Amino acid sequence: MLKKEKGLNKGYLHYYEIHFIMATDVVKRDGSKQPFDEGKIRRSIELACQDAGVGPEKTAEVVNQVLPQVLETAGSKEEIATSELAEAVLAGLDVADSAAAEAWRAHVQNKGA
Numbered sequence: 001m002l003k004k005e006k007g008l009n010k011g012y013l014h015y016y017e018i019h020f021i022m023a024t025d026v027v028k029r030d031g032s033k034q035p036f037d038e039g040k041i042r043r044s045i046e047l048a049c050q051d052a053g054v055g056p057e058k059t060a061e062v063v064n065q066v067l068p069q070v071l072e073t074a075g076s077k078e079e080i081a082t083s084e085l086a087e088a089v090l091a092g093l094d095v096a097d098s099a100a101a102e103a104w105r106a107h108v109q110n111k112g113a
Contacts, residue, residue, distance in 0.1 A: 023074040027081045036080070041070055045089060045100075048107065052099035062100055066092030 025033040045066050049059040066089060073088040074080045086108065093101035 023077045023080040025079045026085065027079050029082060033079070036074065038067075038071065041085065041089065042067055044104075045093070048089075048093060048100045048104040049097065051103035051107065052097065054097060054100055058097065062093070062096045065096045 023036045026036050027033055042063055045063050046059055049062050054062065069092045070085060070088045074085065090101060090104055093104055
């Protein structure tokens with residue numbers, strides 16, 4: 001990711017490369033590891049919204065509110081547990097859309113049954 005910034009005195013553009021540290025592995029409940037996949041998190045948020053009957057525009061808003069919080073949680077670690085990712089998603093959904101949060105809880109409960 002590049003950041004553009006105008007120089008103060010001469011109008012030059014300076015480019016700074018910004019590197020994000022992001023979890024590279026997700027540790028599953030059984031101890032196995034999978035590569036971190038932002039798209040998988042995005043899709044799970046979208047599915048929770050869909051299951052809750054949230055419309056496309058509101059779904060996009062929810063994703064744009066929740067996903068950065070989840071990525072921030074994962075951003076400070078090399079590995080992150082699926083349970084920690086799930087807690088971060090649920091915390092974000094609780095704030096962004098309570099119906100989507102309930103759909104997420106129902107999915108998790110049915111998956112564990």
